[in-house]
Amino acid sequence: MRDDLTGIYGVAAARKTLDDWQQEAVQQGRPAPVHAMLLGLGRFDAINLAYGEAVGDGALVTVAQRILHFAEDEFEESHWLVARLGGGNFLLAAHEACSRERWQWLAEALADAIAHPIVELAGAGTVRLSPRIALMRPVPGEGASLIFDRLAETLEQARGQQSRRVLWADGGLTVPGKRSAMVDADLLSAIDRDEIEIVFQPQVDLETDAIIGAEALARWQHPELGRIGAGQLFAIAERTDHVAQLSRHIAKTALALASGWPDSMRLSINVTPADLAAPSFAGELLALLSETGFAADRLTLEITEHVLLADLEDSAAMLSILREEGIRVALDDFGAGFCNFRYLKLLPLDAIKLDRAMIDGITEDERDLAVLRGIIAMAKALRLSVIAEGVEHVSQRDLLFGEGVEFYQGFLCSQPVSQAEFLRILPV
Ligand code: C2E
Numbered sequence: 072m073r074d075d076l077t078g079i080y081g082v083a084a085a086r087k088t089l090d091d092w093q094q095e096a097v098q099q100g101r102p103a104p105v106h107a108m109l110l111g112l113g114r115f116d117a118i119n120l121a122y123g124e125a126v127g128d129g130a131l132v133t134v135a136q137r138i139l140h141f142a143e144d145e146f147e148e149s150h151w152l153v154a155r156l157g158g159g160n161f162l163l164a165a166h167e168a169c170s171r172e173r174w175q176w177l178a179e180a181l182a183d184a185i186a187h188p189i190v191e192l193a194g195a196g197t198v199r200l201s202p203r204i205a206l207m208r209p210v211p212g213e214g215a216s217l218i219f220d221r222l223a224e225t226l227e228q229a230r231g232q233q234s235r236r237v238l239w240a241d242g243g244l245t246v247p248g249k250r251s252a253m254v255d256a257d258l259l260s261a262i263d264r265d266e267i268e269i270v271f272q273p274q275v276d277l278e279t280d281a282i283i284g285a286e287a288l289a290r291w292q293h294p295e296l297g298r299i300g301a302g303q304l305f306a307i308a309e310r311t312d313h314v315a316q317l318s319r320h321i322a323k324t325a326l327a328l329a330s331g332w333p334d335s336m337r338l339s340i341n342v343t344p345a346d347l348a349a350p351s352f353a354g355e356l357l358a359l360l361s362e363t364g365f366a367a368d369r370l371t372l373e374i375t376e377h378v379l380l381a382d383l384e385d386s387a388a389m390l391s392i393l394r395e396e397g398i399r400v401a402l403d404d405f406g407a408g409f410c411n412f413r414y415l416k417l418l419p420l421d422a423i424k425l426d427r428a429m430i431d432g433i434t435e436d437e438r439d440l441a442v443l444r445g446i447i448a449m450a451k452a453l454r455l456s457v458i459a460e461g462v463e464h465v466s467q468r469d470l471l472f473g474e475g476v477e478f479y480q481g482f483l484c485s486q487p488v489s490q491a492e493f494l495r496i497l498p499v
């Protein structure tokens with residue numbers, strides 16, 4: 072499991088990569104522009120002083136994980152880097168086309184994610200950090216040293232300002248552009264305007280190596296800000312209380328698309344306990360199935376959530392009804408940060424889906440492997456099938472197969488792709 076700063080660059084590596092990108096930009100006629108932001112944690116020294124360095128380190132690991140998840144969500148693979156520049160300062164840089172408005176919006180969204188309380192931090196309870204971010208779009212040729220200097224200088228200025236979390240380093244004005252609140256307000260009309268896209272990530276049978284279906288994942292193609300990843304999309308939906316509308320829209324779109332797939336292909340959709348808490352959920356889902364003609368026994372609901380709901384009994388009853396119709400239920404993100412063992416006891420389930428955080432270290436770390444084995448044994452005892460997600464390497468796939476995992480999903484087989492691309496990679 073990722074309990075350290077794996078995936079985070081050091082200063083030297085970050086300098087080199089930035090310089091390489093910038094040089095590439097000079098050499099090529101049409102360069103992919105570089106974007107950089109420096110995030111500093113206000114009050115971080117105070118946390119070290121008040122609770123001791125162990126707590127400070129714990130908070131830093133959480134912050135690092137949040138930045139990594141954010142970057143994974145928002146950028147193309149290998150087009151970004153996250154580095155720790157000492158203290159509570161992190162650099163996030165991207166190497167792809169991105170408007171000034173979007174870069175600023177991303178900074179604000181990241182600041183929101185970092186400002187979210189860190190709960191259950193050993194020795195401190197709940198900790199709140201107040202991030203400040205300096206932004207820059209260096210011109211080709213401006214090297215890492217200059218970028219670091221300017222960003223650091225601007226971050227200092229930002230620290231002095233209570234009202235501004237995000238400040239541009241290149242002398243330019245903050246674009247009036249889209250503040251988070253305005254983007255939030257756009258969501259409902261985005262659903263109406265069909266800006267929410269569905270991509271599909273194949274799921275593979277480990278024994279036969281054949282694709283057995285796909286998980287539907289949402290993306291928002293914002294007219295001004297470009298693509299907004301699923302993590303941000305659902306953060307916005309939650310803030311604005313639109314999770315139910317969004318989920319319904321996604322389920323409807325995904326089922327309509329999947330009804331054009333070969334009969335052998337299964338579809339997985341993500342469902343939050345908040346969705347399940349709506350009394351109309353089962354009825355609406357069954358209605359959607361009959362409208363689209365997609366067979367109930369080809370559908371899996373992945374229960375995803377990051378907070379535990381107090382009362383699961385109604386949800387459990389609802390899932391039982393759906394299972395009687397042939398729908399399967401999988402517990403998503405198993406082994407991720409929060410503890411979902413309670414769901415395991417209370418919900419009627421067919422499968423667990425091992426979180427990427429559990430798969431990351433299994434080929435290198437004995438303890439990760441031991442945890443994996445324990446969980447697989449538990450799943451077998453409960454007669455649950457196991458699907459692993461976030462599988463990126465052949466070595467991970469082989470190990471999972473050897474341990475008795477039945478299915479996997481991950482970049483090793485495919486990134487999430489459009490409907491057309493998904494149909495193309497299926498064997499004829
Ligand atoms: P999730 O359900 O755990 O989805 C898997 C996420 O991991 C996807 O990110 C996918 O792109 C990413 N992923 C898959 N394989 C790999 C891999 O090999 N390596 C790496 N690094 N990443 C991999 P995505 O699409 O950004 O979704 C993030 C989360 O947003 C989802 O996590 C899910 O919790 C939520 N989400 C996405 N679409 C929906 C939806 O339609 N409804 C609901 N309720 N939640 C959704």
Ligand code: CA
Pocket residue numbers: 286341373375403
């Ligand atoms: Ca999922």
Ligand code: CA
Pocket residue numbers: 403404425426427460
């Ligand atoms: Ca997951």
